[in-house]
Amino acid sequence: MLILVAACVLVDDAGLVLITKRPEGKPLAGLWEFPGGKVEACETPEHALIRELDEELGIDVAAPALTPLTFASYTYPAFHLLMPVYLCRHWTGEVAANEGQDLAWVRPEALTAYAMPPADEPLKQILPGLLGLSGDF
Numbered sequence: 001m002l003i004l005v006a007a008c009v010l011v012d013d014a015g016l017v018l019i020t021k022r023p024e025g026k027p028l029a030g031l032w033e034f035p036g037g038k039v040e041a042c043e044t045p046e047h048a049l050i051r052e053l054d055e056e057l058g059i060d061v062a063a064p065a066l067t068p069l070t071f072a073s074y075t076y077p078a079f080h081l082l083m084p085v086y087l088c089r090h091w092t093g094e095v096a097a098n099e100g101q102d103l104a105w106v107r108p109e110a111l112t113a114y115a116m117p118p119a120d121e122p123l124k125q126i127l128p129g130l131l132g133l134s135g136d137f
């Protein structure tokens, strides 16, 4: 089974990236991830992400502010994850932990210090380079 999850690398003015901790009771609990979630039927990945960022973090993101950055593709025991990852540098509102989740703003090079789902391992390695080349979207 293929599961489509949209995720976002939110980058603030200082170049820090937001990661959030998966809460207890969910699969992969306690691991840090990029905000996002499953794309529902009849939703585009962009609209799923805009919805999740509003629900999880209370921020408004406009579709043009989402730039395709990279993707993850990983086989978990129960499904195969395909995860388009977008870059977002512009949003309105203050980032808040709407679901009580832990949040961390980290330097891209420091992502390797955080335990993340196995699907995210390659992303940790390539993000510093990708963000260094990504310009000012």
Ligand SMILES: Nc1nc2c([nH]c(=O)n2[C@H]2C[C@H](O)[C@@H](COP(=O)(O)OP(=O)(O)OP(=O)(O)O)O2)c(=O)[nH]1
Pocket (backbone or CB within 6 Å): 005, 006, 007, 027, 028, 032, 033, 034, 035, 036, 037, 038, 039, 081, 117, 118, 119, 120
């Ligand atoms: N958001 C996000 N999900 C990730 C990442 N890496 C990774 O393996 N995943 C996996 C974990 C989950 O199996 C899946 C996301 O599903 P989820 O259950 O959190 O999505 P959701 O917010 O729609 O949750 P729910 O409605 O089912 O509770 O993608 C990541 O960096 N960000």
